[in-house]
Amino acid sequence: MTKSSLKKSAETQVPSGLFDSNLEYPNFEFEVMHKDAKSGARVGKLKTPHGTIETPNYIFCGTKASIKNLSPTQMEEAQTDIILANTYHLMIQPGAELVEKMGGLHKFMNWNGPLLTDSGGFQVFSMGHGTCADEIKGRNTATKKESLLKITEEGAVFKSYYDGQKLMLNPETSMKLQRQLGADLIMQMDECTAYQVTRDYTAKSMEMSMRWGDRSLAAFEAMHDGSQGLYGIVQGGIYHDLRITSAEYVASRPFFGTAVGGCLGGSDDEMYGILEAIKPYNHPDRPIHFLGIGRIKDVFESVKYGIDTFDCVMPTRIARHGMALIKGAPNERINLVNARFKDDPEPLDVRMDIACSRDYSKAYIHHLLKAGEMLAYQIISQHNVAVINQLMREVRAAILEDSLDDLRQEWLCD
């Protein structure tokens, strides 16, 4: 697909002149080492002040400055390269100022590798109107607290779920908070629209996100000391022309990386359609992060559109429901609560070189789940993280060997 084959919006265009500085990121690098001739997937190296990771890679969610049920040591045992934390949760508790006082997020949570924070915007908006997934799955969000009070050009005003305090999140405060937290990779402030909003709302919101992008860049530049790399975010909902304008905007500005966010539609096809639409417009020399997406099948599909990093709560969240990721299992996973594992003497996966996957029988983990023993969540969470890291290593190797489709067959039953 070429640029010309996609219809651009006549209504929206990249604003010019709002931010024309030439930011540089001397302590960061992104290098594409290899591109799969067949699929277009790429293998790269992403250098940050806290280490270099190979891409494609997976960023595990340590929402409140902790990967749920796992210590940094256990994350390292599972061969994790990079994690993230959420600005929204941390600004509310314990506060970004406190984290800064304690030496920054790396020191605070005892993670010395590359670290990412988001802008805080996603949670502000999703807690206000429910997530895209809530909409698609028909989950009732009416009972959610009305935490989002107001969205204006200035920013978003919301109520803290912790103490009811009225808080403002805008490009300037988001940059300040993310600087206080001190992650390597940080995100511009953007608005995330809900699934049910009109095209008109989505267009206006995307335009505002572009202006917020420029304000983020300006605030970022004012405090820039080389320790952080800023990502711009492609918005535009399910409308390809809006997505393209947004991708052009991100590519036109001196962001270090590109992120794809917002509502991605109600089906896999719609989601991958968006990635396909923006693919020609993404900056070719920058790492591309896919915000909040990360089933195993998503990884196999998305790398073909040049996605370099993923993040999703899935690996640790499904662990808390007793579900373990298994290479080649139907639907990517098994449910250890299921009675069929009651007397299964086999471990989760002997192919894995880690105690959690190798040294406990499924019968034991089933028992722990039945008995409400927290150790179950620790074992399954670490296993799931290790499986995803194994997946990413194998995906990188397969891209180098142009054999991604074969690897997909090994991992997925579809």
Next chain:
Amino acid sequence: MTKSSLKKSAETQVPSGLFDSNLEYPNFEFEVMHKDAKSGARVGKLKTPHGTIETPNYIFCGTKASIKNLSPTQMEEAQTDIILANTYHLMIQPGAELVEKMGGLHKFMNWNGPLLTDSGGFQVFSMGHGTCADEIKGRNTATKKESLLKITEEGAVFKSYYDGQKLMLNPETSMKLQRQLGADLIMQMDECTAYQVTRDYTAKSMEMSMRWGDRSLAAFEAMHDGSQGLYGIVQGGIYHDLRITSAEYVASRPFFGTAVGGCLGGSDDEMYGILEAIKPYNHPDRPIHFLGIGRIKDVFESVKYGIDTFDCVMPTRIARHGMALIKGAPNERINLVNARFKDDPEPLDVRMDIACSRDYSKAYIHHLLKAGEMLAYQIISQHNVAVINQLMREVRAAILEDSLDDLRQEWLCD
């Protein structure tokens, strides 16, 4: 104190002839290496088929075949020598038969060191009438399910909290269950009396526990293959003369070890008074285990009465309330939920050579507790286990150097 200075009960005496076999434990050994001249405390070696531990030592509680929030690897990192599991909980879920089918408790829970199980009796009785501690602390136990249905000479009948099934626990079933579980050190079946029962009830119960001891020995001998060592249990409540009869009974029978159980009164003085009363009557060449007791102050006091091993849920239970054991802290611990730790950059204890104690600030752990992050319980639990193991190493060294009182001053603020 000599035997003659303590008054024996005229009413109770050790039954004779009920069990007169001469059981041997060729794969077990207990050797007293040194006895503190001043205090009477001793350092020994206790050999089991799964390894030899030095005593005094602490047996950590893995009630349902899992130390709460900690993996066997994390227990090893904390330099743990020995753990236990509870027969009562395991007979109910997943069932001792299943554990046996999965290769026994060591393999099931992936713990390759020495392991102890109790008889199951304590939980049957404490769930029936509340624990001694419930009585003393005035905790309301009226809302407890009436799980204990009947106690007779035959045994105890109770209802499973899991599925309401009617179950029998008696000396023969307890021995069978503990054989299926396959721990190294196992306990005779006994009755644990509540605090409020009369002297008459306590005497009759203690006499029955002696008969149950003989039945336990007979059932044990019938299945004896050298893999397990059986402990007799000294009962008799708060009545010194009953305790002495019971201690004489245990010493007179071919148990491998001596355990002190049952209701120990309403104060520390009453508890240590019981240990003092039975001290001359305990078999001098056998390891002595103190059932369910294990504050740091208890360790310092009890070793003087020849106690070799302790067990208590305290280290991991208080962790789940945010409390960390600290050498020299008032009341042995600090409460990390307390707001004074909000911005405390210091780790739990830099003197400890383990990540959990050294690599996280109190501010971070306070944040995790406030945020409801399970990692807090993992960090504090492992720290508490490591502290207790450090305590036991230091206690053993102090006994060897006859300097227990000095060490007590370092650990306790009293």
